[in-house]
Amino acid sequence: MNRKLRIGILGGGGILVAHAPGFNRLQDQCEVIVAERDASRYDQIRKLLGPDVKIVGDYAELLNKEIVDAVDILLPHHLHAPAAIAAAQAGLPVLVEKVMARNIYECDQMIEACSKAGVSLTVCHDRRYDNDWMALKHIVESGELGDILFWKLEHNQNVIFPEKSWGRSKEQIGGGAIMSCLTHQIDSLRWYGGEFESVTSMSKVDASRMEGESIGAVIARMKSGALALLSINWNTQSHQAPNGLWYEFNHVTGTKGEAYFMSGKGTFVKIYEGQKVFEYDMKGEGAFVKVDTGDGLTGHQKCIEEWVKSLRGEKADIVTMGADSRKTVEVAEAAYRSEATGSVVRLPIHPIPWKS
Numbered sequence: 001m002n003r004k005l006r007i008g009i010l011g012g013g014g015i016l017v018a019h020a021p022g023f024n025r026l027q028d029q030c031e032v033i034v035a036e037r038d039a040s041r042y043d044q045i046r047k048l049l050g051p052d053v054k055i056v057g058d059y060a061e062l063l064n065k066e067i068v069d070a071v072d073i074l075l076p077h078h079l080h081a082p083a084a085i086a087a088a089q090a091g092l093p094v095l096v097e098k099v100m101a102r103n104i105y106e107c108d109q110m111i112e113a114c115s116k117a118g119v120s121l122t123v124c125h126d127r128r129y130d131n132d133w134m135a136l137k138h139i140v141e142s143g144e145l146g147d148i149l150f151w152k153l154e155h156n157q158n159v160i161f162p163e164k165s166w167g168r169s170k171e172q173i174g175g176g177a178i179m180s181c182l183t184h185q186i187d188s189l190r191w192y193g194g195e196f197e198s199v200t201s202m203s204k205v206d207a208s209r210m211e212g213e214s215i216g217a218v219i220a221r222m223k224s225g226a227l228a229l230l231s232i233n234w235n236t237q238s239h240q241a242p243n244g245l246w247y248e249f250n251h252v253t254g255t256k257g258e259a260y261f262m263s264g265k266g267t268f269v270k271i272y273e274g275q276k277v278f279e280y281d282m283k284g285e286g287a288f289v290k291v292d293t294g295d296g297l298t299g300h301q302k303c304i305e306e307w308v309k310s311l312r313g314e315k316a317d318i319v320t321m322g323a324d325s326r327k328t329v330e331v332a333e334a335a336y337r338s339e340a341t342g343s344v345v346r347l348p349i350h351p352i353p354w355k356s
């Protein structure tokens, strides 16, 4: 394609801050138009994408091949499926922020619409494009940790949605913190350690924050035989305090060693018998050695770069296609069904139609 790609960004709220730099650095290849129905967001949109960026109101205004070539969906969760389906019906390839949708029923509708229209469906699970998170995957795949026994992944934040925000609505967010953000950890664990076999889950609602759970814990058996413990805590300020705890933490224990990622600190590894060197340079002293993951493009920007390459028909390293990300939603939905029934839920589960 000789002309620039026209990207419609649907929704110009909080997460635009992570997407805008990805498109700004590709200005020679694409131009963006934003659909945002809340005019109070326009100043921030112009700050992030430049004073001349074109902004329209409702996202439906952009779903037209005459106007854009593809869409990047940054809308609330209850609008992911309707927007993606309408975009596909208009013949537009879709990139959608995590979580793909509120449940597997919606995921299936999105996959079907995109497949029928012959357009791609990519989910921006940014952790899979993050160099530090990727380093942990490479360490596991090197085999140096031996057989993997146990995974522990945590997500900790202090999340208080504004009054009337979609995040406070159980229906609009698709449950609560587990579906919204523990899906970062679920998705990464599937990427690191293969598919889930069964899950059990419990959660806690703090009604002053939101209708759905703000705290959740999932115990899982992986198909590999490893055990996993995943938790989300949206009621903690610990990571913001001096000497506080981590924000996100991924720890893996094998028979020959262990490794972890801790946000703000990086990725570390310890091999029980002598330190081996992987494809990374390892710096530091002490039992755990820090992995040097370089300063290359990472996270959302890397995801956007690969997506734009794919739109241009170039070879692209996309690791988060819709059909795969559906399995992440499936694990979160299985966790909800586990709590609802008080039982261990084995995967796969069957879609249940949702009305909204």
Ligand SMILES: NC(=O)c1ccc[n+]([C@@H]2O[C@H](COP(=O)([O-])OP(=O)(O)OC[C@H]3O[C@@H](n4cnc5c(N)ncnc54)[C@H](O)[C@@H]3O)[C@@H](O)[C@H]2O)c1
Residues within 6 Å of the ligand: 010, 011, 012, 013, 014, 015, 016, 035, 036, 037, 038, 041, 057, 058, 059, 060, 074, 075, 076, 077, 079, 097, 098, 099, 126, 180
């Ligand atoms: N990857 C991450 O770490 C991360 C972090 C935060 C949010 N997210 C994801 O990003 C997505 C958006 O979250 P957010 O925090 O930016 O939410 P947000 O509420 O700040 O932004 C959503 C925007 O969509 C707009 N909108 C709603 N309906 C619209 C319509 N019909 N037409 C045009 N605009 C409309 C709203 O006015 C709002 O500005 C969610 O999927 C969320 O899970 C990802």
